[in-house]
Amino acid sequence: MKPYSVFIIDDDEAMRHAMLLLLRGEGFRARAFVSATDFLENLPVEKSACIITDIRMPQTSGVELVERLKALRGPAWPIIAVTGHGDVSLAVQLMKAGVVDFIEKPFDPNRILEAVRSCINQMSGAEAERNMKDATCARLATLTPRERQVFDALIEGKSNKMIALDLEISPRTVEIFRAKLMQKMQAHSLPELVRMGMRAASGPIG
Structure with missing residues (x-):
């Protein structure tokens, strides 16, 4: 059936x-x-x-x-x-x-x-697509406020150095947050993370 x-x-x-x-x-x-x-x-x-x-x-x-x-x-x-x-x-x-x-x-x-x-x-x-969006939003909800700031900056295309300046932290600290949020989001690359960000920001599907 x-x-x-x-x-x-x-x-x-x-x-x-x-x-x-x-x-x-x-x-x-x-x-x-x-x-x-x-x-x-x-x-x-x-x-x-x-x-x-x-x-x-x-x-x-x-x-x-x-x-x-x-x-x-x-x-x-x-x-x-x-x-x-x-x-x-x-x-x-x-x-x-x-x-x-x-x-x-x-x-x-x-x-x-x-x-x-x-x-x-x-x-x-x-x-x-709906299932992937739901999964992405659920993973986003597990990020700490600082991890979410780094995530949003990465999605905007900012480099680690630019993020460090904006958040007034060291580039090394940005790298640590980046590694943690990549793990939580289950993203294997930056392009995959960007796609997740675009998916989460999109409107209702079907």
């Missing part, structure tokens, strides 16, 4: 059934909903999931659903839009709203599988 769920939202029963069979046959955890309203009222708890939604549905349209989901979950739930009435303006509108793929009916089953696998890869990459 694949690690991420795929949620299908389509008011066409035959289409829902066909996509469930297709995805489950490929080992995906797939679940179907009869409408956008049904999905939103029974919103799954998964942190990351791939969404396949029809665009033209009664009550709440697929476009409205895309906008709602982007506000609720952002890139953690990549969305594939499916429609039997595709046009250029609709595709552009959906892409601007945050859809990662746009597929017209009728479609080749391999096209759906390719799109879902792309979503899964996107989620896997985002999750790996």
Whole structure:
């Protein structure tokens, strides 16, 4: 069983059934909903999931659903839009709203599988980055105030001599702090330490 769920939202029963069979046959955890309203009222708890939604549905349209989901979950739930009435303006509108793929009916089953696998890869990459950022922030929290000062200075590109002048300590003392913080951060080189600093300073991921 694949690690991420795929949620299908389509008011066409035959289409829902066909996509469930297709995805489950490929080992995906797939679940179907009869409408956008049904999905939103029974919103799954998964942190990351791939969404396949029809665009033209009664009550709440697929476009409205895309906008709602982007506000609720952002890139953690990549969305594939499916429609039997595709046009250029609709595709552009959906892409601007945050859809990662746009597929017209009728479609080749391999096209759906390719799109879902792309979503899964996107989620896997985002999750790996989130995990690395969490680990980096946890390590940063173990630094003493002075070690954090040296860390911040190193990230800014300052040399040991410049850091020593700024902090009014000896270059040898800077070297000691640098060695300690490199060990605590589990960084094997200065470039790796810089990447950690950039990762910790970045905004939310997925």
